[in-house]
Amino acid sequence: MNASAPELPAPIGLLAELTHRCQLRCPYCSNPLELDKRSGELDTATWRRVLSEAAALGVLHVHLSGGEPTIRTDIVEIIAHCARTGLYSNLITSGVGGALEKLNALADAGLDHVQLSFQAVDKANAERIGGFVNAQAQKMAFAGRVTALGLPLTLNAVIHRGNIDEVDRFIDLAVALGARRLEVAHTQYYGWASMNRAALMPTKADVDRSIQIVETARKALEGRLLIDLVVPDYYATYPKACVGGWGRRLINVTPSGRVLPCHAAETIQGLEFWSVRDRTLADIWTSSPAFMAYRGTDWMLEPCRSCDRKERDWGGCRCQALALTGDASATDPVCVYSPYHARIKTLAAAEASVNAKSTYVYRSFSLGDRPASAGSPAGDVS
Ligand code: SF4
Ligand code: FES
Helix, strand or coil, X not given: CCCCCCCCCCCCEEEXXXXXXCCCCCCCCCCCCCCCCHHHCCCHHHHHHHHHHHHHHCCCEEEEEXXXXXXXXXXXXXXXXXXXXXXXXXXXXXXXCCHHHHHHHHHHXXXXXXXXXXXCXXXXXXXXXXXXXXXXXXXXXXXXXXXXXXXXXXXXXXXXXXXXXXXXXXXXXHHHHCCCEEEEEECCCCHHHHHHHHHHCCCHHHHHHHHHXXXXXXXXXXXXXXXXXXXXXXXXXXXXXXHHCCXXXXXXECCCCEEECCCCHHHCCCCCCCECCCCCHHHHHHHCHHHHHCCCCCCCCCCHHHCCCHHHHCCCCHHHHHHHHCCCCCCXXXXXXXXXXXXXXXXXXXHHCCCCCCCCCCCCCCCCCCCHHHCCCCCCCC
């Protein structure tokens, strides 16, 4: 273990990516360019074992994600197993397809929380962004059922140039739907989102305005709606402590069973990822080369090495450092102390100034309907 991390804490959260299959085609999708195929997904028994091992390791929350997790035919059994093992389950869903039909059974199985995504409040805009016809009506019906069942609801709004003018409407929607929490999360440019960065990047002025709207609403809605704000990295001064620090709080299991310290870790060439097919979660958490690579602070270079914030943000995001500097050990360029900081500010401003109507590159799956304007298929994971 790293000398600067003498006591390895238990992981708090498990991100269980049950499948990469999805009905939507959001241009800001942070899943990798190369998706796991259905034929390679973990089976029910393996997920049950992984969840039991996670509970034994100290994990408290399981985020059931994807893709769209309700596509899995065993989603009820997986949630029932979370309940049996004492894990708090959070279903991260788009609410479309067959999600509504499964919701009562999921609640009966012990589901604890639902996080529902909205691509926009304006129906046409939402369906253009998500690339899925009739999504909005399905999401509204789904949200209504969630609250009718008494389940706590979080609305998730990923913000970018195509919907940043709707932040106030997202807040109104969350209140109207009875959500307890709203995530206003500016796009992070990982995976597929990096292909669309120039079409998604908002201007600094629009970002500042959106932050102001959230801050005003937070005061007005205190006690009624909790609003979490994820500010856009490219306009920040210091980086976020990505995943709470590498190998400190989160375990990410991909649909085919590779265990990652963060969602985008596979973009870092040369890291060795162990699989739950071969090893226990505890073994992977304590000893996997990928988890050891950037755990603690010994791996840090200057300026992080001698910085007094290094145990606050853990040097920022390794994947972003790699994407923007070519070196995953570098200081995240979001940081004002990074020699690359001025360059990414310039890049963000240049991309945000592109005046054309956003033209997205959409993912392609074999599921669901696509509007005629949705763009060309770019892959298939069926
Ligand atoms: Fe964080 Fe490193 Fe920047 Fe210091 S130099 S604030 S540790 S990213
Ligand atoms: Fe990988 Fe931030 S997404 S460390």
